[in-house]
Amino acid sequence: MKKPVLVIKFGSAAITTKEGDVDERIVLEIARQTAQLQSKYNIVLVSSGAVAAGKKYLKNYDGSLSARKAAAAIGNPLLVRTYSTYFKPFNIALAQSLCERQHFANRAQFLQLKDTYQELWKNNIIPIANENDVVSNKELKFSDNDELATLIAVGFGAEQLLFSTSVPGVLDSKGKVVSQISTIDKDVFSFVKKEKSAVGLGGMTSKLNFARLANQMGIQTVIFSMQTEDGILKAVKGETGTVCLPQKKKVSSRNKWLATGSLIKALVHVDEGAANAIQNRKSLLAVGVVAINQALETGEVFQIANEEGEVFAVAKSKIDVMNVESIRKKKNVAIAHADDIVLL
Ligand SMILES: Nc1ncnc2c1ncn2[C@@H]1O[C@H](COP(=O)(O)OP(=O)(O)O)[C@@H](O)[C@H]1O
Numbered sequence: 108m109k110k111p112v113l114v115i116k117f118g119s120a121a122i123t124t125k126e127g128d129v130d131e132r133i134v135l136e137i138a139r140q141t142a143q144l145q146s147k148y149n150i151v152l153v154s155s156g157a158v159a160a161g162k163k164y165l166k167n168y169d170g171s172l173s174a175r176k177a178a179a180a181i182g183n184p185l186l187v188r189t190y191s192t193y194f195k196p197f198n199i200a201l202a203q204s205l206c207e208r209q210h211f212a213n214r215a216q217f218l219q220l221k222d223t224y225q226e227l228w229k230n231n232i233i234p235i236a237n238e239n240d241v242v243s244n245k246e247l248k249f250s251d252n253d254e255l256a257t258l259i260a261v262g263f264g265a266e267q268l269l270f271s272t273s274v275p276g277v278l279d280s281k282g283k284v285v286s287q288i289s290t291i292d293k294d295v296f297s298f299v300k301k302e303k304s305a306v307g308l309g310g311m312t313s314k315l316n317f318a319r320l321a322n323q324m325g326i327q328t329v330i331f332s333m334q335t336e337d338g339i340l341k342a343v344k345g346e347t348g349t350v351c352l353p354q355k356k357k358v359s360s361r362n363k364w365l366a367t368g369s370l371i372k373a374l375v376h377v378d379e380g381a382a383n384a385i386q387n388r389k390s391l392l393a394v395g396v397v398a399i400n401q402a403l404e405t406g407e408v409f410q411i412a413n414e415e416g417e418v419f420a421v422a423k424s425k426i427d428v429m430n431v432e433s434i435r436k437k438k439n440v441a442i443a444h445a446d447d448i449v450l451l
């Protein structure tokens with residue numbers, strides 16, 4: 108039987124000490140616990156920590172993009188070496204996989220990644236992914252590794268996505284861990300404070316945004332801490348941290364890929380009539396388009412927002428759309444066919 112896919116992401120603060128060294132005690136725990144799950148799951152580890160581990164080697168590190176890229180180039184081999192050292196006693200070899208946003212934007216390229224991971228799993232080797240920071244510029248970067256981990260989880264149709272971070276879960280207004288969330292809505296976001304760990308990139312907002320996307324794609328997501336004993340083993344059973352429950356509806360793998368948004372080109376605002384039609388599984392017609400922030404070519408992907416500005420769907424364009432004026436006369440021409448629209 109095919110094993111379900113499990114994606115486990117470790118944030119910078121979860122994996123490095125305050126002094127900026129890779130935390131060997133945590134990596135040993137990751138190895139010990141992951142080894143117990145390997146017979147049941149095809150596992151992908153996504154590890155941050157390269158910048159945090161590499162920055163002390165740079166004179167006057169200032170956190171600029173150039174300094175981060177250089178720090179990542181230094182820190183990544185240190186990080187992967189530490190993982191390999193601690194997985195070896197469990198007879199598990201690891202394989203490094205450095206990813207860029209474009210690898211997800213292009214379906215054919217993504218299928219190459221899929222093929223590679225499948226070959227690794229056949230050989231009982233666990234891929235460990237990180238962003239290929241060394242060549243990422245500001246426009247092309249993932250927002251953070253929460254995004255990379257989510258794209259991998261969605262792309263592989265993972266059963267679960269685990270986010271290990273510096274806190275034991277989502278904390279409510281009294282500082283208590285929220286144990287279960289069925290819908291990540293405004294009330295949940297209201298718990299988020301501005302602060303984040305000193306080395307993390309996205310903070311809790313990013314984690315919740317990506318957890319919501321994963322949930323919408325049918326993937327259970329758990330936000331937990333490696334400071335909890337048997338953290339991974341408990342998280343996978345939903346027994347620690349904050350468990351964000353998946354939605355029940357089935358989404359095809361093609362539509363999952365569409366909805367990940369890694370390739371979204373534009374945002375299209377539609378009027379109330381068009382929004383209702385789309386909610387009722389109809390195509391988006393030119394007449395309903397109110398605004399578009401960026402020209403679209405046939406086949407490109409865009410988000411659809413209603414009059415209140417809420418993004419509620421993602422779609423693939425059926426025709427070229429230069430601007431609203433250019434499609435005004437087309438009225439009943441479909442901008443996106445119903446089959447190419449994914450409701451979020
Ligand atoms: N309501 C909240 N519950 C838990 N953590 C929160 C909350 N609001 C903000 N945070 C911050 O989010 C941080 C985790 O995000 P981040 O630093 O980006 O971690 P990572 O490096 O794991 O991606 C925590 O250190 C915490 O300070």
Ligand SMILES: N[C@@H](CCC(=O)OP(=O)(O)O)C(=O)O
Pocket residue numbers: 117118119120154155156157158159179237238240250251252253306307308309310
């Ligand atoms: N690619 C970077 C990770 C950046 C990042 O997303 O960090 P985090 O928010 O701690 O998961 C690194 O390895 O340092």
